[in-house]
Amino acid sequence: MKLRSLPAVSLLIVSLPLSAEVTINGFGSVVVGVSDDLNFRNNLYDKDIGFKPQSKFALQAMADLGENLSVTAQILAKGADDFDANFEWAYLSYAVNDSTTLRAGRLRIPFYRYxxxxxxxxxxxFISPPRTMYSLLFSTYDGVSVLHNFSLSSIDVSVNAYAGRVEETFFSTTTPTAGKLNNAMGINSQLSWQSFTAYATYMQTDVNIPVVTVEGLAAQLNQAGVPVSVTDNLRINDDKGTFLGYGLSYDDGSLVFNAEKSRVDIDDSLNLVNNQWYVNLGYRVRSLQPYVYYGEAETDRNTTTAAMFPAPFRPGIQAAFDGQMYEFTETGLGIRWxxxxxxxxxxxxxKYDDIWDRNAATQVGSQDHKESMDQFRVGIDFIF
Amino acid sequence: MKSIFKVTGAVLFGMSLAAQAEVAVIVHPSNGDSLSQDEIQRVFLAKTKTFPSGAQAVPIDFDDGVAVKDMFVSNVLSRDTSQIKAYWAKLVFTGKANPPKTVATDSEMLSLIAANPNMIGYIDAAKVTADVKVVGTF
Incomplete structure (x- = not known):
């Protein structure tokens, strides 16, 4: 097992006072899946039954150090990473009072409901939350967070404000690139009332992801006489990235409803605004819970950046943007027992259905070669 | 979540007996709060850490497999065991809260509640003693 980039906090674990009360919990999933043999939207499976893409095992240790201070570390080994173990969470937590908690270390970015x-x-x-919506492939940051809970008459409110930094391999399934999100700041607020829960989340950050192909394109254009100030509108170099999301759920013990929507944007870069949403309906009957969901993901077209370039370059730049356009839907049907x-x-x-053709050479606006993909998975999730 | 296998028999046996029984939610005799079912749920689901009076509230639960626990989960928390497990998984694996401390026997429950004004527990209604105060029967 290889442990990478341990945050400093995790080192505290090994030198706990003997008196600390340590709680060990764990969870995992064993998932097998099969799909059409297509490279559709970074398809995780193929026609041969796959075990690794979504299987995982995790252990969590929580130590109560007394006087409202605790340490939590969670180590997760994902099949997708060859079961290399990584710290997903590792943080110190200080309960200021019954309603406010400060945390510092490696924490989860509260992008989505789950x-x-x-x-x-x-x-x-679900076996995994809908991929149309849960499309960002990074999920943790190193930094600080304030959790505050309070009640407004019968409404429970939970606010998580956070700041920190992310160092990750971004675009891991297409153009893996080591990058950084600096000065990441965000807030997530959740309201619960009876069977209803609603949330809204916003995050902004300075994005630095030097994708080789984009950097190369910018350099070529500079050699051809396009000013750096113009090609900087292609590179992901200290550009403002924003994430906006919101959702509503209902769970009365029998009927379960979930809907979420989000928008991801990286300003001034060869990157399109992504919009995604899904709805999910389920019903519990004793130990069975059948459910369905439908989601869509699509990009906004960008025509403003190409217009900044000298005329001879515009068609090529526009093609580079349009080549990234996508729109696809996801329809799921499952049962939990x-x-x-x-x-x-x-x-x-x-079932996944492409609406835009994946072929970049095809003219934008056509709906030819519409592709579909079927996927079937069976999994067991457990906790201990 | 521990040693489920050896208690399965006890659970099945307990469930058949428990079908007619009621569960009493109990506090220290000095506790003057009256608690609705919703307020009891909030304490046992870590949604609040205080009684309506403002005093600290420490819930005490039974170990998995104790018959009265299943009755408490369905009659008082209005959920089933796997929903409760999933609920705690959300809180435990995000470091937000841990489930209540647990006891294994009725006598442990009674002696803890009788000795601690901040604690709240529950027991088969037929086993209530004068050392504790019943705030609700379900």
Missing amino acids: SDYLDVGFAYP DFHDSAALKAEYT
């Missing part, structure tokens, strides 16, 4: 327990399949109906107090069996069929 972000905090993204890997804990046991905690949600709580066959055990601490384990659930799930089976899920998903």
Whole structure:
């Protein structure tokens, strides 16, 4: 097992006072899947049954150091990473009072409704949350967070304000590039009232991801006489990135409803604004929970950047932007069976439909060669 | 979440007995709060850490497999065991809260509640003693 980039906090674990009360918990998922043999939207599976892409195991240790101070570390080994173990969470937590907690270390970015327990399949109906929506492939930051909970008459409010930095390999499935999100700041607010829960989240950051192809394109254009100030509108160099998301859910014990929507943008770069949403409906009957979901992901077209370039370059720049356009839908049908107090069996069929052709050479606006892909998965999620 | 296998028999046996029984939510005799079912849920689901009076509230639960726990989960928390497990998984694996401390027997429960004004627990209604105060029967 290879442990990478341990935050300083995790080192505290090995030197705990003997008196500390340590709680060990764990969770995992074993998922097998099969799909059409297509390279559709970074398809995780192929025609041969795959075990690794979404199987994972995790251990969490929480030590109460007393006087409102605690340390939590969670180590996760994902099949997708060859079961290399990584610290997903590792932080010190200080409870200022009953309603306010400060945390520092490696924490989860609260992008989505299920972000905090993204890997804990046991905690949600799906085998994995819809991919149209849960499209950002990085999920942790190193920094600080303030959690504040309070009640407004019968509404429970939870606010998480955070700041920090992300160092990651971005675009890992297309053009893997080591990059940084500096000065990341965000806030997530959640309201719960009876069976309803609503949230809204916003994050902004300075994005630095030197994608080789984009850097190369900018350099070529500079040699051809295009000023650096213009080609900087292609490079992801200290550009403002924003994430806006919101969602609503309902769970009365039998009927379960979920909807989420988000928008991701990186200003002044060869990157399109992504919009995505899904709705999910489920119904619990004793230990069975059948569910369906439908989601869409699409990009906004960008025509303003090309217009900044000298006329001879405009068609090429526009083609580079349009080549990134996509629009696809996801339709899922599944069932969760709580066959055990601490384990659930799930089976899920998903159909993906492309609306824009993936072929960059095809003219934007056409709907030819519409592709589809079927995927079938069975998994067991467990906690201990 | 521990040693589920050896208690399965006890659970099945307990469930058949428990079908007619009621669960009593109990506090220290000096506790003057009256608690609605919703307020009891909030304490046991770590949504609040205080009684309506403002005093600290420390919930005490039973170990998995104790028959009265299943009754408490369905009658008082209005959920089933796997929903409760999923609920705690969300809080535990995000470091937000841990489930209540647990006891294994009725006598442990009674002696803890009788000795601690901040604690709140529950027991089979037939086993309530004068050392504790019942705030609700479900």
